[in-house]
Amino acid sequence: MSPRALSLLALHLHDGEHALVRDVSLTIRRGKVLGLVGTSGGGKSLTTLAILDLLPPGVKRVAGLVALDSQPVEPATLRGRIVGLVQQAPRGGFNPLVSIGRHFLETLACDGLRGAPAWEKMQGLLAEVGFERPAEIASLYPSQLSGGMLQRVMLALALARDPLFLLADEPTTDLDLVVQARLLDLLEALVQRRGIGLLLVTHDLSVIARLADTVAVMDQGRIVELQSAHNLFEDPAHPRAQALVAAHRALYA
Amino acid sequence: MMQLQDIHHGYRQGGIFSRSRRHPVLQGARLTIGTGECVALLGRTGSGKSTLGRLVLGLERPDAGRILFDGAPLTDFRGRMAPATRRAIQAVFQDPQAATSPRFTGYEVVAEPLTVQGEASRDRVAELLAEVDLPPELLDRPAHRMSGGQLQRLCIARALATRPRLVVLDEAVNSLDLETQARVMALLRRLRAQHGMAFLFVTHDLRLLRGFADRSYVMQDRRPVEVADPFGPGPLPPVLQALRDAILPEMPRPRLPAGRAVG
Ligand SMILES: Nc1ncnc2c1ncn2[C@@H]1O[C@H](COP(=O)(O)OP(=O)(O)OP(=O)(O)O)[C@@H](O)[C@H]1O
Ligand SMILES: Nc1ncnc2c1ncn2[C@@H]1O[C@H](COP(=O)(O)OP(=O)(O)OP(=O)(O)O)[C@@H](O)[C@H]1O
Ligand SMILES: [Mg+2]
Numbered sequence: 001m002s003p004r005a006l007s008l009l010a011l012h013l014h015d016g017e018h019a020l021v022r023d024v025s026l027t028i029r030r031g032k033v034l035g036l037v038g039t040s041g042g043g044k045s046l047t048t049l050a051i052l053d054l055l056p057p058g059v060k061r062v063a064g065l066v067a068l069d070s071q072p073v074e075p076a077t078l079r080g081r082i083v084g085l086v087q088q089a090p091r092g093g094f095n096p097l098v099s100i101g102r103h104f105l106e107t108l109a110c111d112g113l114r115g116a117p118a119w120e121k122m123q124g125l126l127a128e129v130g131f132e133r134p135a136e137i138a139s140l141y142p143s144q145l146s147g148g149m150l151q152r153v154m155l156a157l158a159l160a161r162d163p164l165f166l167l168a169d170e171p172t173t174d175l176d177l178v179v180q181a182r183l184l185d186l187l188e189a190l191v192q193r194r195g196i197g198l199l200l201v202t203h204d205l206s207v208i209a210r211l212a213d214t215v216a217v218m219d220q221g222r223i224v225e226l227q228s229a230h231n232l233f234e235d236p237a238h239p240r241a242q243a244l245v246a247a248h249r250a251l252y253a
Numbered sequence: 254m255m256q257l258q259d260i261h262h263g264y265r266q267g268g269i270f271s272r273s274r275r276h277p278v279l280q281g282a283r284l285t286i287g288t289g290e291c292v293a294l295l296g297r298t299g300s301g302k303s304t305l306g307r308l309v310l311g312l313e314r315p316d317a318g319r320i321l322f323d324g325a326p327l328t329d330f331r332g333r334m335a336p337a338t339r340r341a342i343q344a345v346f347q348d349p350q351a352a353t354s355p356r357f358t359g360y361e362v363v364a365e366p367l368t369v370q371g372e373a374s375r376d377r378v379a380e381l382l383a384e385v386d387l388p389p390e391l392l393d394r395p396a397h398r399m400s401g402g403q404l405q406r407l408c409i410a411r412a413l414a415t416r417p418r419l420v421v422l423d424e425a426v427n428s429l430d431l432e433t434q435a436r437v438m439a440l441l442r443r444l445r446a447q448h449g450m451a452f453l454f455v456t457h458d459l460r461l462l463r464g465f466a467d468r469s470y471v472m473q474d475r476r477p478v479e480v481a482d483p484f485g486p487g488p489l490p491p492v493l494q495a496l497r498d499a500i501l502p503e504m505p506r507p508r509l510p511a512g513r514a515v516g
């Protein structure tokens with residue numbers, strides 16, 4: 001049976017001098033969206049990367065466990081097939097010397113998909129993230145795409161291997177609102193129809209309002225609040241959560 | 254102060270060896286920025302906003318058309334800018350990782366434009382960091398060890414350090430949490446009032462414009478079209494209407510009970 005939940009247990013991260021993330025536990029459930037919000041520099045991206053053992057040099061995991069349905073697993077083995085990742089800075093995730101098409105073909109080859117079927121799958125994925133002429137995009141190099149275009153390609157690549165869980169770090173920050181709305185519809189469909197479990201890291205509470213079931217608020221390396229999206233907006237408890245909701249409300253005043 | 258007249262610009266696409274054609278991005282583009290003015294540029298992804306920003310910065314030369322700064326050409330016939338002009342125009346790019354050398358420390362990144370004028374000091378740089386809500390610890394941290402939002406704010410501090418006359422802000426506050434975003438916007442307003450700083454504020458988030466932009470343009474059919482009031486009743490350019498219709502609601506809507514698929 002395929003796993004229903006991906007958990008991170010008691011994660012502690014350290015840079016040699018300071019604790020960066022302290023005692024963070026999260027559970028991502030299939031068919032559900034867990035939002036992760038919080039202060040810039042609060043530890044959202046490092047927490048996300050730790051789930052796949054992709055921490056940058058200089059950051060050490062001093063404690064913490066990753067588990068599928070409460071069975072501890074080796075985080076690196078989850079990459080791609082079980083857990084897809086959309087990184088915060090899309091440009092860094094691409095090899096500048098390799099065309100977009102080849103990025104896909106190499107990824108799809110991991111599952112033995114080659115030739116025409118691989119090409120077709122790539123076109124389908126690129127169309128799904130909103131490209132009207134997928135073949136044209138495939139021939140381009142990363143430097144030839146705008147920020148928002150790269151972000152969508154990154155999502156398409158993360159979905160290429162049909163993962164059960166998706167970790168998306170600011171997946172819509174560089175997108176115009178029309179494309180953002182479309183991508184959020186796509187993510188919702190993946191969660192509801194295909195039963196993907198989604199970790200959605202964003203600073204935009206309207207994205208949380210649109211998609212999240214549960215929300216964790218992070219500040220200075222800790223989770224300071226964890227509750228349903230509905231309750232977060234109606235009745236934020238922690239001062240940090242209250243300030244975030246107030247700043248969000250002000251955008252609509 | 255800044256005038257773009259009838260600009261045409263495009264790129265060759267595809268690999269070096271592929272049959273490449275020029276892909277038009279801007280056609281007949283016009284835009285003006287007055288002294289101390291905040292001009293917003295809206296548009297769909299891939300519509301040419303960053304391209305226009307690079308032209309204003311003199312990083313690229315247009316295929317055709319003229320760019321004037323204080324009435325004189327922005328670049329000379331070799332494509333070079335006068336040093337004074339270069340200092341007067343600063344930028345914050347969409348992609349902070351690409352805009353900073355990863356090994357530079359927070360201090361080095363922000364001090365760089367100041368050293369030219371001999372104004373760099375740890376105290377001054379710490380002050381500039383505080384303006385964008387960054388703690389002094391970041392003075393000695395290399396850029397590659399910062400979070401996305403910290404690095405973005407470092408780039409904002411650097412761009413504002415010399416108190417330039419014009420700053421191009423290309424999706425500069427998108428990746429910041431909402432509290433920080435509000436504080437950075439307040440800082441920009443203050444600098445504008447104190448120093449008459451002008452901004453070209455490129456964004457896709459219409460919600461940020463209210464009470465900030467003096468004039469707004471939206472990229473429609475490869476050129477910026479000026480809109481009197483982006484929030485008014487219209488008629489609006491179709492692109493702007495579509496962007497406006499796509500603003501997400503403020504609050505979660507009541508959701509279907511768990512487990513029930515839609516559609
Ligand atoms: N490679 C690194 N080495 C040391 N410290 C790091 C490294 N990367 C990030 N940090 C620090 O760890 C803390 C958490 O960073 P992280 O990137 O997880 O924040 P974040 O919540 O994702 O912020 P943002 O919203 O700005 O993206 C920050 O204070 C940052 O400076
Ligand atoms: N160096 C380049 N080489 C080839 N094509 C390019 C290059 N830079 C940009 N383009 C193309 O020019 C068009 C406009 O890109 P630009 O980056 O200006 O868009 P944008 O409006 O800033 O989009 P976004 O909101 O996604 O950042 C896109 O179609 C892009 O593919
Ligand atoms: Mg981050």
Ligand SMILES: [Mg+2]
Pocket residue numbers: 146147148302303304347423
């Ligand atoms: Mg851009």
